[in-house]
Amino acid sequence: MTDREAVKSGAKSLQTKSMSKNNSYKSEEIYFGMSREDDERSLASFLRLFSRDEFTDLLIPRMTDQEITHVVDQLSSIMRKHLREHEYHTIFLGQNKAD
Numbered sequence: 001m002t003d004r005e006a007v008k009s010g011a012k013s014l015q016t017k018s019m020s021k022n023n024s025y026k027s028e029e030i031y032f033g034m035s036r037e038d039d040e041r042s043l044a045s046f047l048r049l050f051s052r053d054e055f056t057d058l059l060i061p062r063m064t065d066q067e068i069t070h071v072v073d074q075l076s077s078i079m080r081k082h083l084r085e086h087e088y089h090t091i092f093l094g095q096n097k098a099d
Contacts, residue, residue: 030042030049049055060068079088089095 030045032039032042063071079092083092090097
């Protein structure tokens with residue numbers, strides 16, 4: 001889907017650039033509003049790009065204290081709503097049962 005097609009369809013589009021040699025993600029289009037499946041795939045790709053060290057090292061120092069709190073509150077709220085406690089500890093935090 002081109003950016004023009006995405007705009008015509010009402011989808012929000014974001015073209016990503018190729019990832020570094022150390023990352024296996026290829027260039028792809030990230031777009032929202034076409035289907036649930038595409039939204040899920042696009043969100044996963046968006047979050048992977050967002051969490052790259054190079055990006056977070058650039059963005060976070062520029063954020064206000066309120067923006068940092070807002071992002072943490074939003075993500076924490078979503079995790080509390082959709083994850084069981086053991087999923088949070090084992091999958092998100094990477095803790096083993098023995099920890």
